[in-house]
Amino acid sequence: MTSLTDIPREAEVRRLIAVHADMPGGLMPLLHAIQDTCGFVPPDAVPLIAKGMNLSRAEVHGVITYYHHFRSTPPGRHVVHICRAEACRSCGSEALMQHAQAVMGCAEHTTRADGVVTLESAYCLGLCASAPSVQIDDRVHARMTPAKLDKLLKQLEVSP
Ligand code: FES
Structure with missing residues (x-):
């Protein structure tokens, strides 16, 4: 709705x-x-x-x-934010975003067709010293890697 x-x-x-x-x-x-x-x-x-x-x-x-933060359509059941601010960018967040798009099957600032997941960028999640950071729903995860992200997405049954 x-x-x-x-x-x-x-x-x-x-x-x-x-x-x-x-x-x-x-x-x-x-x-x-x-x-x-x-x-x-x-x-x-x-x-x-x-x-x-x-x-x-x-x-x-x-x-x-x-403001990209605001959505005009409902989000997916899960929302994944990849931090793309400076500290995370210098620690590989752009590659992480590309990986997330490929694994989740949706582009940034969109919700996958099945409504399961929305992918967003964030601009500092407050864990700069442990970059790169990702927020999945209400939980922030530090020192993210593609392999760790894959594991988390699999637990949420977000991976196709
Ligand atoms: S720049 Fe990513 S958590 Fe601060």
Whole structure:
């Protein structure tokens, strides 16, 4: 489901808008809260957000599309983030990203057709001293290698 037709979801989005409406600079925390709650920012929430935050739809849409963090479609059952910031990049994260794309069968910032997994880039997961880092769902893993990633993906039944 990629819309607000789910009534509990719409009620929650409306509640979050009300919480953030009077907050200076409240749009970013609101979008984070919606994505944390729904897993993505439903496209039909944009008019509600715009109205509630006294912004144009174009402004809201612009922020959502500018930041790669925000998704407009639901994520897969598992979300894999490969850190591509400087420390991880210098320790092989680009090769790790290519490996992940090949093994998972989906490109960066997409969800595999079967809906099992979404692959994203991250820009620092806070484990720079133990780079490269990968986050799978809520857990961050340090000193990642292609072999370790394969093992973790197999445990989650993400590997084809
Ligand atoms: S740069 Fe990757 S964890 Fe900080």
